[in-house]
Amino acid sequence: MLNRIEAYYDAVPRSSARTEDFGPLTLFVQEGQGWPYYARPSLGHEGDVPVAAVEKVRARQRELGVPEAFEWVAETTPGLRAAVEATGLTVHEHPLMVLEGEPLPVPEPDGFTVRLVGADDSALETAVAAPYAAFDAPVAPGTAERIADRITAGLTRLAAALDSTGSALAAGQHQPVGAVSEVVGVGTVPAARRQGLGLAVTAALVADARAHGTELVFLTASDADVARLYGRLGFRTIATALIAEA
Numbered sequence: 001m002l003n004r005i006e007a008y009y010d011a012v013p014r015s016s017a018r019t020e021d022f023g024p025l026t027l028f029v030q031e032g033q034g035w036p037y038y039a040r041p042s043l044g045h046e047g048d049v050p051v052a053a054v055e056k057v058r059a060r061q062r063e064l065g066v067p068e069a070f071e072w073v074a075e076t077t078p079g080l081r082a083a084v085e086a087t088g089l090t091v092h093e094h095p096l097m098v099l100e101g102e103p104l105p106v107p108e109p110d111g112f113t114v115r116l117v118g119a120d121d122s123a124l125e126t127a128v129a130a131p132y133a134a135f136d137a138p139v140a141p142g143t144a145e146r147i148a149d150r151i152t153a154g155l156t157r158l159a160a161a162l163d164s165t166g167s168a169l170a171a172g173q174h175q176p177v178g179a180v181s182e183v184v185g186v187g188t189v190p191a192a193r194r195q196g197l198g199l200a201v202t203a204a205l206v207a208d209a210r211a212h213g214t215e216l217v218f219l220t221a222s223d224a225d226v227a228r229l230y231g232r233l234g235f236r237t238i239a240t241a242l243i244a245e246a
Contacts, residue, residue, distance in 0.1 A: 001098060001216065001238065002073060002075060002076050002238070002239060004180055004216055005073070005096075005098075005180070005216075005218060006043060006073065006076055007043065007180075008177050008178075008180045008182065009040060009071075009073075010026070010040070010043040011177045011178075012175055012177050012182070013028040013037050014028075015150075015153075015155050016030065016031060016032065016034050016035075017029055017030050017031055017037045018031055020060065021042070022039070022042075022053055022056055022057050022060075023042070023053055024041060024042055024045045024047075024049045024050070024053055025039050025040070025041060025042060025045075025049065025053050025054070025057050025070075026039065026040055026041070026042045026043070027039045027057050027060060027061070028040070029064060029066070030066070033140075033142050033146055034146055036066040036067055036069075037066070037069075038067070038069040038070055038071045039057045039061070039069070039070045039071075040070070040071055040072055041072050041076070041077040041080060045077070047079060048079035048080075048082075048083070049077070049079055049080045049083045050083060051083045051086045051087060053083070054070070054080075054083045054084055054086075054087050054089075055087055057070075058087060058089075067245060067246070068089065068245065068246045069243070069244065069245045069246075070084055070089070070242075070243070070244040070245075071241070071242070071243050071244075072241075072242055073096060073239050073240070073241055073242070074093075074239065074240040074241075074242050075239045075240065076239070080242075081242060081244075084244045085244075088246075089244040089245060089246060090244065090245060090246070091242050091243070091244045092242070092243045092244070092245075093240050093241075093242060094220045094221060094222060094223070094240065094241045094242075094243065095220070095221045095223075095224065095226075095227040095237040095240065095241070096218065096220055096237065096238060096239040096240060096241040097218060097219055097220070097221055097227060097230055097231075097235040097236060097237050097238065098216065098217070098218040098235065098236065098238050099206060099217045099218070099233065099234050099235045099236075100216075100234075100236075101234065102210065102234075103203055103206045103207070103233045103234050104232065104233055104234045105203075106196065106199050106200060106203050106232065106233060107196065107200075108200065109161060109195050109196045109197055109200050111163070111164065112161045112162060112163060112169070112195075112197060112200070113161070113162045114159065114160070114161045114162075114197075114200045114201060114203075114204050115159065115160070115162070115204065116157060116158065116159050116204065116208055117151075117158045117159065117160050117168070117171070118151065119148040119149070119151040119152045120148070122166060123160055123162055123166055123167070123168050124144055124147070124148060124158075125144045126160070126167045126168040126171075127158055127159075127160035127168040127171040128143055128144045128147050128158075128171070129144075129168075130160065130168045130169060130170055130171040130187060130188065130189055131171055131172065131185045131186065131187030132187070133187070133189045133190070134170075134187030134188055134189060134190065135187065147173075154176070155175060155176075156173050156174075156175055157173060157174050157175075157176065157205065157208050157209070157212075158171065158172075158173050159171065159172060159173075159201050159204040159205045159208065160201065161188075161192075161197040161200055161201055163192075169188060169189050169191075169192035169197060170186070170187065170188035170189070170192060170197035170198050170200075170201050171185075171186070171187065171201060172184065172185050172186030172187065172198070172201045172202060172205055173185050173205070174205045174206075174208065174209050174214075174217070176209060176212065176214055179213060179214055179215040179216065180214065180215070180216045180217075180218075181209045181214045181216075181217055181218075182217075182218055182219060182220075183202055183205050183206070183209075183217065183218070183219040184219070186198050186201055186202055186205075186219075198229075199229060199230075199232060199233065202219075202230065202233060203233055206233065218235075219235065220241045221237075
């Protein structure tokens with residue numbers, strides 16, 4: 001299962017990023033507008049990662065003007081953490097969770113409609129903005145258009161919980177690659193929290209992924225408390241996702 005997830009991690013950024021080879025590490029470099037990417041262990045690499053390789057990647061990231069960031073799975077590349085920390089980066093741990101079989105049922109939140117949002121949907125802009133509002137982060141210009149293009153291309157599926165006015169108060173995405181998909185970016189605006197909206201959106205994303213032939217659905221929870229919430233849908237922790245940043 002971890003091998004399938006590693007193959008997914010290597011494949012999913014390539015729809016909007018190019019790669020640069022640093023031996024045991026691969027740097028994904030954003031092309032056009034969108035999310036600034038990170039470095040990961042090169043697919044198939046086994047063994048330790050030299051500190052020098054991490055330093056070379058960080059130097060290249062500084063040259064490109066992008067965040068000095070690395071993402072990997074602790075159990076798959078156990079030797080990377082020491083090298084990353086030796087260069088002064090901070091490493092954060094997050095539960096990596098998978099869902100096998102069908103999700104457990106969750107109640108539909110009262111007063112809300114939970115559904116998929118299309119590229120030309122009137123709810124698109126608020127559905128894109130809701131997860132940013134959850135973390136009090138600004139939405140970069142052109143983000144809604146970029147997500148619409150990804151929806152049209154089949155790279156992203158977007159679900160939202162809409163209030164009676166058709167405005168999204170919670171939303172999230174899954175990004176299918178073959179028979180694997182990751183649920184990402186689930187967030188609820190602060191005023192609408194504790195109503196089960198995020199869990200309902202996640203359930204809608206999982207149902208959509210299953211309906212389109214996805215065999216393996218996974219996600220990264222921000223912490224143990226959030227992992228317990230996803231556990232109500234049937235997700236279980238199988239590993240630890242590590243994110244390093246300056």
